[in-house]
Amino acid sequence: MTRPLIINPSILSADFGQFAEETRAIETAGADWLHLDVMDGMFVPNISFGPGVIEAVRKVSQCPIDTHLMIEAPDRYLEAYAKAGSDRISVHVEACPHLNRTLQTIRGLGLKAGIAINPSTSEETLRYSLDAADQVLVMTVNPGFGGQAFLSLTLEKIRRIRALIGDRPIDIGVDGGITVETAELAARAGANVFVAGSSAFKGGPTHYAGNIEALKAAVARGAAG
Numbered sequence: 267m268t269r270p271l272i273i274n275p276s277i278l279s280a281d282f283g284q285f286a287e288e289t290r291a292i293e294t295a296g297a298d299w300l301h302l303d304v305m306d307g308m309f310v311p312n313i314s315f316g317p318g319v320i321e322a323v324r325k326v327s328q329c330p331i332d333t334h335l336m337i338e339a340p341d342r343y344l345e346a347y348a349k350a351g352s353d354r355i356s357v358h359v360e361a362c363p364h365l366n367r368t369l370q371t372i373r374g375l376g377l378k379a380g381i382a383i384n385p386s387t388s389e390e391t392l393r394y395s396l397d398a399a400d401q402v403l404v405m406t407v408n409p410g411f412g413g414q415a416f417l418s419l420t421l422e423k424i425r426r427i428r429a430l431i432g433d434r435p436i437d438i439g440v441d442g443g444i445t446v447e448t449a450e451l452a453a454r455a456g457a458n459v460f461v462a463g464s465s466a467f468k469g470g471p472t473h474y475a476g477n478i479e480a481l482k483a484a485v486a487r488g489a490a491g
């Protein structure tokens with residue numbers, strides 16, 4: 267099944283001192299969704315922000331908000347991130363012993379449910395939860411920090427996940443080290459949602475439209491094979 271190609275800038279790479287302006291600028295530049303990276307200093311070795319920031323983004327943007335919880339025991343916070351204005355929430359397979367239940371809870375809150383998977387985790391961990399998911403978010407770096415290099419070993423995994431999904435209406439996102447070059451490779455492998463931090467925000471607001479246009483052209487080339 268063909269899914270729409272989505273450019274999903276990660277707010278982690280925005281200038282936090284100009285948060286509202288940055289959010290508006292990246293949306294005006296052509297962002298399809300906005301990706302909000304929540305880090306707890308436990309599941310990943312970095313701390314980012316909590317529901318207050320999602321609420322602030324919701325106030326200034328019409329874009330779908332794609333919240334990525336890089337946290338331990340995410341069930342504790344699903345309601346808070348839903349209330350804050352998320353449209354989609356992804357949790358890590360590595361942080362959810364009862365993944366199917368967690369995904370059902372997210373859907374029960376009226377949101378799309380996503381499963382994020384680390385580079386060293388097998389795609390087999392997804393098999394029995396796919397029917398409860400709307401998205402698989404393939405980490406193409408080890409999560410925790412922006413600006414890392416794309417791990418090419420994940421391309422084969424994207425292809426395997428695409429096969430595992432079959433014709434179910436599930437998006438495959440890629441997250442980490444997404445540039446014009448790696449976005450094209452990931453699209454060719456079967457991804458259709460592209461989280462871009464550094465490459466979307468590089469050069470400041472006057473470059474955002476050009477950055478997003480270049481990413482859109484790259485993923486269209488990749489998807490065309």
Ligand SMILES: O=C(CO)[C@H](O)[C@H](O)COP(=O)(O)O
Binds near residue numbers: 334410443463
């Ligand atoms: O989840 C993430 C890191 O864990 C981010 O989404 C990632 O930071 C994207 O940034 P970049 O495009 O610079 O790699």
